[in-house]
Amino acid sequence: MLSTRHIIDVEDLTLEDLMQILDTAESFKEVNERRIKKLPTLRGRTIVNLFLEPSTRTRTSFEIAAKRLSADGINFAASASATVKGESLVDTAETLSAMACDLVIVRHKYAGSPRMLAEHMDAHIINGGDGMHQHPTQALLDLFTMRERLGHLEGLTVGIVGDIAHSRVAGSLVPALRMVGARPIVIGPPTLMPARPDILGAEVSYTLDDVLPELDVAYMLRIQMERAEGQPFPSVREYSRLWGMNEARLSAMKPDAIVMHPGPMNRGVEISSAVADSPRAVVLDQVNAGVAVRMAAMYLLLGGDASGAAA
C-alpha cells in the first residue's frame, strides 16, 4: 500500500512507494506475457479516464491496464463531454463523484487541475499529464525501463535533451531520478530552457556533444510544435544537427548506454530513424513497461482501500 491517496506529482511518493510500484510492476509484466492477460484483482472497481486534452498512447495504456485488472474503465473524452458545453472542471468532478468512481485518471492542459480535482472528489487521482507541469506515470515507466535494461538506478547519469521548458515529462523525470539517486542533466538550447534551470535540481548543459560520453541514458524529448511559442530555434534542420540523436552521437556514448523517448517520435528531428530502430533505443520497452507500471499504480492505490483510513 502506498503512503499517498493520489499520484499527482512524483513528490507525492516516498522512495519506498516508488520502489514498491516498480517491484509490483515486475509481476504485472509477467501477466502481460501470458496467453490470458487478465486478472480478477480490481473486479467491480470503476476507473474513469478523464482526458481533456488529446492523447492516444497514454489513454490507451491506462485503458489496457484497467481492463487487465478487470476494472470497469470508462472513457470521458474532451470532445464528447460536457466540458465543450461549458461545464466547469469542478462540476465535472462532482458529477463523477456522484456516480461513485473509484479512480480518475486526468489529463488536462492546465497545470494543477488534477490537484483541484482531488480536492473535490472522494476518488483517487492519477495525473495523466497536466500542462507543462508533470506526468508521473511516464517517469515511473522510464525508471522501470532503465532498471530493466541497465540493472540499477542509483548512480546512473541521465541526459534529458530538448524542450525542457515545456516538458512535463522532464518535470516528473528530474525529481524521480533524484529520488532514486541518479544524476539528471538537462540539455538543450537556452531558448528551450526554463527561466531558472538551476532550480530544477538537475545539472544544466547547453551543448549535447560535451556530455555525451558521460551518459548512461540519452532521453530525447519530443519537439512539441504545438507548445513552442515564437521561434525557439531557426529551423528543424538546425535543431536536428545540434540536438538530435543520430548514429555518430550514439557511437560517442558508452557502449551499453541506451536511448529513450517518451513518444510519439519525430523521426529525423530529435531522433534519427536509424537510431530509433536500433537495439539501443528502448522506446517500445518503455511502452511495454507503461502498461505494467500503470497496473501497479492502480493496484496499489485501490487495494486495501476499504479498510478506511487510506492515508
Next chain:
Amino acid sequence: MDGEAISRAITRIAHEILETNKGAGNLAFVGIVTRGATLAETLASKVGGIEGAEVPVGTLDISFYRDDLATRLSPEVHRTDIPFDVEGRDVVLVDDVLFTGRTIRSAMDALMDYGRPRSIQLAVLVDRGHRELPIRADYVGKNVPSSAKERVKVYFESTDGRDAVEILEAAEGGGQ
C-alpha cells in the same frame, strides 16, 4: 514437528503422489510463495529421485487473486513463474499450511489462467483445520488440531536455517 519428522512426511507424500498418479510422467509441481515454493522444490526432487526423471516445478504468487483485496494488500508481491505448459498436466499445488482454504481457492483460479490442467491435486505439510471453503488436501504431512487464534509456523532449512513446524500463541490477526 522436527526436521526428521518433516523429512519423513515429505518422503511419504512423494510416494503417495507417485502411487495415485501412477508415475511422474504427467506430473508438475506448483508451490505457493514463499514456503510452498520451497516445499514444492523439495517434493519435486524427491519424486524425481525415486522415478529417475526431472519433474517440472513452478511458483505462484496469489496476491492478485485474493478475495480480501478490498481490506488487505499483500505487503510484497513475488514473481509468478510457471516454466511449463499446464494444459493437460496433473498439477500438484503445494503449500506449507492449509487453514481456511482461501489461499488454495485463489491459487486454483490463478493456475486456471495459465491453461486447463487435467487435474489439480493439493499437498500440504500441515493441515490445521478451520476450513471456510469446501476444500481438502489430497496429501497431508501432519494433521495439527489448533485453535483458530494460534499461529502455525513452518520453517525450512534453506530460508530459515532449520526445519521445524511450531504452534505459536497468537498475536493479533491470526494468519496462518
